[in-house]
Amino acid sequence: MPWWDDDDRLLDEFRKALQTSESVPPLVAAQARGAFTWRTVDEELATLSHDSRHDELEPTGVRSAEVEPRTLTFEVDGSLLELGVSAGGVLGQVVPPAPGTVELRSPDGHTATAAMDDAGTFLLRPVPTGLVRLHVRADHLRLTTEWFRLTPDR
Amino acid sequence: MTSHWGVTELLVAAATAGDAAAWEELVDRYAGLVWSVCRRYRLTDADAADVSQTVWLRTVERLDRLREAGALPGWLVTTTSRECLHALRTARRTVDLDENVRALDVDAVDVAAGVLAAERAAALRAGLANLPPQCQQLIALLVTDPPPSYTDVSSRMGMPVGSIGPTRARCLEKLRRSPALAALMADHASR
Numbered sequence: 001m002p003w004w005d006d007d008d009r010l011l012d013e014f015r016k017a018l019q020t021s022e023s024v025p026p027l028v029a030a031q032a033r034g035a036f037t038w039r040t041v042d043e044e045l046a047t048l049s050h051d052s053r054h055d056e057l058e059p060t061g062v063r064s065a066e067v068e069p070r071t072l073t074f075e076v077d078g079s080l081l082e083l084g085v086s087a088g089g090v091l092g093q094v095v096p097p098a099p100g101t102v103e104l105r106s107p108d109g110h111t112a113t114a115a116m117d118d119a120g121t122f123l124l125r126p127v128p129t130g131l132v133r134l135h136v137r138a139d140h141l142r143l144t145t146e147w148f149r150l151t152p153d154r
Numbered sequence: 155m156t157s158h159w160g161v162t163e164l165l166v167a168a169a170t171a172g173d174a175a176a177w178e179e180l181v182d183r184y185a186g187l188v189w190s191v192c193r194r195y196r197l198t199d200a201d202a203a204d205v206s207q208t209v210w211l212r213t214v215e216r217l218d219r220l221r222e223a224g225a226l227p228g229w230l231v232t233t234t235s236r237e238c239l240h241a242l243r244t245a246r247r248t249v250d251l252d253e254n255v256r257a258l259d260v261d262a263v264d265v266a267a268g269v270l271a272a273e274r275a276a277a278l279r280a281g282l283a284n285l286p287p288q289c290q291q292l293i294a295l296l297v298t299d300p301p302p303s304y305t306d307v308s309s310r311m312g313m314p315v316g317s318i319g320p321t322r323a324r325c326l327e328k329l330r331r332s333p334a335l336a337a338l339m340a341d342h343a344s345r
Contacts, residue, residue, distance in 0.1 A: 017275030
């Protein structure tokens with residue numbers, strides 16, 4: 001007999017189900033629901049193809065020499081966005097280069113913008129912490145990076 | 155796994171088309187799954203909250219690619235595990251992670267069980283929400299831990315002890331006929 005046909009087992013499943021739902025803190029559930037407001041339509045999503053932070057560890061797990069700045073690479077459809085993040089700011093370059101603007105956004109509503117020069121380079125500062133994404137706007141290019149996390153050390 | 159379209163796939167398709175209510179139902183179904191994976195990696199509450207937010211933001215970005223039947227739960231578990239490892243690395247850069255990573259490796263059986271439990275819990279909660287208030291109260295009372303005596307239930311509900319058993323049976327029968335549970339049973343039958 002399946003569990004749902006037996007009254008006692010059905011109630012047991014309820015006990016478990018209600019416990020599970022209670023274990024997710026309300027703020028965490030609210031943030032998950034709120035993620036939908038960040039849905040973008042018709043945007044090219046540039047995915048993170050390299051993050052120096054992810055290969056800082058030697059196989060032994062001991063951290064290798066301090067890598068400064070942290071470098072990240074995002075890619076989409078033949079366009080490349082390279083970032084170098086240090087305490088001084090987020091230095092970036094778009095390849096192929098094009099002048100335009102770059103906007104940084106975080107889920108809490110924080111934004112910062114920077115101009116992108118003819119070489120496709122820009123500097124965003126000061127560096128916020130937490131989850132962020134970049135929106136790049138140029139003549140023939142509109143790309144949005146996936147979310148990534150900036151930490152206080154860089 | 156068959157290629158039939160279950161409730162989750164329909165919700166993903168609706169959310170992709172911009173239906174916010176469908177998104178909220180997806181979150182209600184799977185927030186517990188994401189959270190339980192974070193718990194398994196023993197992240198702090200703050201790190202687990204960060205990972206959960208990252209995972210759900212990534213899910214929004216990729217909704218249109220997650221329409222394939224059954225794709226979402228497995229993707230959530232894989233993405234959560236990866237983000238948990240990144241969080242652990244950031245938090246304890248000098249710690250020997252190899253041992254931790256092996257010990258905390260989430261195996262496939264755990265994942266499948268977690269997905270089933272999350273789907274079941276979501277269907278039960280949705281079914282409960284559709285029951286008459288008296289049934290909702292009675293079931294909520296009956297599943298408290300430790301279980302109350304029928305005398306307790308009688309005084310809390312203002313219901314004769316002799317009616318509790320029949321009311322319980324009637325409420326559970328209504329629950330089985332609720333759309334959420336009917337869908338879950340159909341899902342299981344077709345697997």
